[in-house]
Amino acid sequence: MMGRQPCCDNVGVKKGPWTPEEDIILVSYIQERGPGNWRSVPSNTGLLRCSKSCRLRWTNYLRPGIKRGNFTDHEEKMIIHLQALLGNRWAAIASYLPQRTDNDIKNYWNTHLKKKLKKDQSGSCEGNEQDGYSCSQLKGQWERRLQTDIHMAKQALCEALSLDKPSTHFPIDKNTLSLENNKIKPNQQGIASGTYASSTENISRLLENWMAKAPKYVDTTNSGTFSLFSNPNDVVNMVTTTTRGASSSCSDGAQSAPDGLDSLLSFNSDGSQSADDNTNLTTEIGFFQDESKPILEQAGPVPFTFLEKWLFDDAAAHGHEDLINMSLNETTSPLF
DNA sequence: AATTTCTGCAACCGCTCTAAA
């Protein structure tokens, strides 16, 4: 038989918003077995959902450490610049914002940023035409602006990767990316909707209960060991060392960047790794990391990302030596 | 207050990619 079979037959499969009961069942199951092997989740849990739906619910909503709503200015700028550079590759973009899901970023782009940019664009164009600027003049300005934007995007990425460096362009929101900050809880993110599905409080409560009763768990059946968090705050620390599944499935270089990010986040800024960090690598990363990828492989030297190569190539092609120099200078830092 | 329109977001759908048999 050619082609793929559906992940489940649609007979008897429930669709639509998840109920608290379903969430509890799913979370309990993942508590017991760890994420993965989604195909078996519905049959093992009795959930009348298809495996895909279970995975989606977990990765986009139930997974601990997810930050929802209230995008910061910094995050917004990151998304705008990354979208300009990477296009609608939401998973790749999301990998630079570890607490955000691709779905969340995609929604935010479609509902807020696209309109905002359109408005800005038309507004500035009309204004300039009125001021007597020609199209070519505008194009030149636009190109310079784009160069600046690329520079700024790169700077932002560097800063996102180098958490202890003071920011010059976009002040890094430490609450967004810091490894040290363990005060944020998922349920502290404001959310307007009152429905169950939109209530992070409900989920957080669910998870806190789960975590409170969850013993440290060592999975010997998976490729690594993992521990469940006994403290909700650990979730936030944990997520910063998370490797999104997205990074493992793509063959192009753009998504090799997240591996580098994860590696960096696992290491001290001077490139060394403490003994404690080593312990954390095995006890913390394991739960959410790509199960198929060895931990040490992730902690290797950070390669040039596709993004950076693209920037260099593009700059070289257009004779933008200043951009190249800027980029190369910045690569002398331990980060690159 | 009732109705209509708009908005935001969770979830679904269809597709691709990867790895294993």
Next chain:
DNA sequence: GTTTAGAGCGGTTGCAGAAAT
């Protein structure tokens, strides 16, 4: 080399709540 299952990605839809009339 081919087939198949599992997983992930991006586009789209549908619904609930908010805002406007």
